[in-house]
Amino acid sequence: MNVLRHLLFATDFSAAADRALVRAAQLARERGARLSVLHVIPQGPLALARRFSLQSPEVAEAEARQGARQELVRQVERQLRQLPGIAPGLTNSAAPETTPASNAMAGLPPVELIVEVGRPGPEIAATAARLGADLIILGAHGERFIKEVLLGSTVHKVLRLAPCPVLVVKQPVAGPYQRQLLPTDFSANAATAARIARAFAPEAEREFLHVYEVPFERQLYFAGAQDGTLAFYRQKAEADARQAMAAFVDGLGWQPAPATRLRYGYAPAEIERVVQDFGFDLIALASQDNSELTAALLGSVSLHVIEEIQCDLLVVRGMESPD
Numbered sequence: 001m002n003v004l005r006h007l008l009f010a011t012d013f014s015a016a017a018d019r020a021l022v023r024a025a026q027l028a029r030e031r032g033a034r035l036s037v038l039h040v041i042p043q044g045p046l047a048l049a050r051r052f053s054l055q056s057p058e059v060a061e062a063e064a065r066q067g068a069r070q071e072l073v074r075q076v077e078r079q080l081r082q083l084p085g086i087a088p089g090l091t092n093s094a095a096p097e098t099t100p101a102s103n104a105m106a107g108l109p110p111v112e113l114i115v116e117v118g119r120p121g122p123e124i125a126a127t128a129a130r131l132g133a134d135l136i137i138l139g140a141h142g143e144r145f146i147k148e149v150l151l152g153s154t155v156h157k158v159l160r161l162a163p164c165p166v167l168v169v170k171q172p173v174a175g176p177y178q179r180q181l182l183p184t185d186f187s188a189n190a191a192t193a194a195r196i197a198r199a200f201a202p203e204a205e206r207e208f209l210h211v212y213e214v215p216f217e218r219q220l221y222f223a224g225a226q227d228g229t230l231a232f233y234r235q236k237a238e239a240d241a242r243q244a245m246a247a248f249v250d251g252l253g254w255q256p257a258p259a260t261r262l263r264y265g266y267a268p269a270e271i272e273r274v275v276q277d278f279g280f281d282l283i284a285l286a287s288q289d290n291s292e293l294t295a296a297l298l299g300s301v302s303l304h305v306i307e308e309i310q311c312d313l314l315v316v317r318g319m320e321s322p323d
């Protein structure tokens with residue numbers, strides 16, 4: 001089932017956004033999906049420009065929009081030529097005319113260019129909702145956009161507000177995704193995320209990962225619990241996790257059954273180690289429940305996950321299971 005019919009790529013014109021645009025175009029071409037490219041002019045800088053400009057606020061905003069549209073054209077034409085067989089054809093949604101190009105994209109519909117003014121996070125989410133987008137694509141470690149991410153701003157707001165899954169791109173595009181890591185807490189939302197991730201990259205290898213801990217282990221340790229007691233609880237936690245993993249995978253009904261892995265420890269750190277040790281290029285997880293895993297990855301330590309783990313991240317929200 002094709003769950004990607006309309007992609008929304010948001011850019012701040014950084015190097016990271018350049019990489020993410022190539023991924024967006026690759027996905028659009030593979031799926032025959034419509035691609036919209038969005039730039040949000042932040043309200044703060046624009047308000048400052050209006051204040052010190054000799055022009056009227058309306059003229060200042062119009063010039064800012066025109067400059068952004070021109071930069072969008074340059075970025076799209078520059079980056080999409082990296083894909084074999086592509087010369088970009090662009091449609092400017094902020095003006096009635098069509099931006100000229102040498103010829104239409106091979107296998108890719110015209111790219112729609114959109115410029116908005118406002119707060120980037122909410123505007124990205126609102127534009128995705130207005131367009132009925134199936135996926136939002138963002139770049140990571142950008143010069144400006146991801147500076148806000150590391151401060152807990154734009155990406156956190158998009159993840160919280162987005163009506164659809166969000167793909168955070170960190171790596172240069174070397175081709176379709178090859179290896180998916182699916183962290184799971186065995187919840188219904190985790191199962192939905194797994195099914196959508198499978199439809200998102202159907203040819204990729206998939207592996208489920210569950211990171212378990214002993215409840216209140218630190219308290220037991222500081223209360224003087226013996227090593228044997230702690231070992232007993234760890235063995236029990238592992239056995240429970242193994243049983244839950246088997247039931248979870250069986251409930252998905254996938255054939256052949258995907259690989260599974262259990263790790264003991266702190267979830268973000270263990271996920272990072274697994275990615276580094278086994279060469280995964282995409283992590284996919286759910287964000288619509290209040291589970292411990294979701295809270296860990298999308299709560300206070302999510303900035304660390306986005307910054308440190310060197311592979312792309314698909315956060316699934318706002319969709320029903322495709323199965």
